[in-house]
Amino acid sequence: MQTIIDWIQEDALRMQAIKVVHSLKLPNGYLAAGFVRNLVWDRLHHKENATPLNDVDVIYFNENETDERAYLSYEAKLNALMPALNWQVRNQARMHTRNGDQPYQDILDAMGFWPEQETAVAVRLTDDGVLECVSSFGFESLFALKITPNPKRDITLFHQRIQSKNWLSYWPKLTVEKSFE
Numbered sequence: 434m435q436t437i438i439d440w441i442q443e444d445a446l447r448m449q450a451i452k453v454v455h456s457l458k459l460p461n462g463y464l465a466a467g468f469v470r471n472l473v474w475d476r477l478h479h480k481e482n483a484t485p486l487n488d489v490d491v492i493y494f495n496e497n498e499t500d501e502r503a504y505l506s507y508e509a510k511l512n513a514l515m516p517a518l519n520w521q522v523r524n525q526a527r528m529h530t531r532n533g534d535q536p537y538q539d540i541l542d543a544m545g546f547w548p549e550q551e552t553a554v555a556v557r558l559t560d561d562g563v564l565e566c567v568s569s570f571g572f573e574s575l576f577a578l579k580i581t582p583n584p585k586r587d588i589t590l591f592h593q594r595i596q597s598k599n600w601l602s603y604w605p606k607l608t609v610e611k612s613f614e
Contacts, residue, residue, distance in 0.1 A: 434572045437469060438564045440476055441556060447472065450489060453514045455558040457507060459493035459522075461540050463555035466490040469566065470552055473575050474604045484603055488519040492555060494540050496526045534585075545569040548591050550581040574610075581610040 441447050447468065454464055471484050491511070504522040511520040525543035529536050537543035544553035553569035574581050580600065582591040601607055 434566050434568075436576075437473060437554075437556065437566045437572070440472055441469075441564060441566075444472065444483065446483070450515060450518060451556065451558050451564070453511060454491055456514070457510060459491070459495075459507065461494040463492050463540060463557040463567070464489060465492045465544065465555035466547070466552045469554045469556050470575065474578065474600075474607065477576065477578055478604050478606055486518065487598075488521045491520060491522040492525050492540060492543070493522070494525045494537075494543065498524055498526065501527065541567060541569050546583065546585050548583055548586045548594055550583055551575045551579065553583075578604070578606050579608055579610050 441451070447464075450468070451464060454462055467486060468489055471486065475484050491507070504524060507522040508520045511518070511522065525537055525540055528543060529546075532546060534546055537546070540555065544555065547553045547569075550570040551574055554566070554572070554575060555568075556564060556566045559565050568575070570581075580595060582588055595601065595609060601609075
């Protein structure tokens with residue numbers, strides 16, 4: 434989505450984070466979730482200042498990674514390079530075990546199991562120096578300021594996340610889509 438790419442390019446903090454993550458050369462490495470979603474919601478709410486990021490989700494996909502704690506070394510590297518951010522790195526090839534799902538096939542498949550559809554969005558810098566933005570559910574509902582439950586996940590988790598993250602206070606134009614109950 435070119436609009437998201439344009440907005441990211443105008444955001445110095447996000448561009449710096451993208452370049453730092455790219456320097457790690459993570460297989461299929463992306464910055465995801467609130468890193469992208471919050472930017473879109475901020476822009477559509479005409480906020481002058483970006484909503485602070487609680488954390489910065491970095492995802493990658495490496496089926497051959499043998500060290501179950503490799504993500505900790507990536508987090509340490511990112512903290513050394515850009516300590517102002519709360520980095521959270523996860524190999525999506527391993528997350529199916531924690532979530533009780535069948536093994537994920539790739540990044541898009543893994544994000545396709547996240548609790549809200551609008552959170553399943555990610556961006557990366559390719560080796561060609563181009564920003565690439567992907568989403569498991571498309572971008573329409575994100576730009577429509579919706580929060581949509583993922584039918585693959587428990588609706589209770591969806592509602593808990595909306596409350597605990599206080600999204601409706603930060604972005605009052607958001608609408609919560611009906612559940613699949």
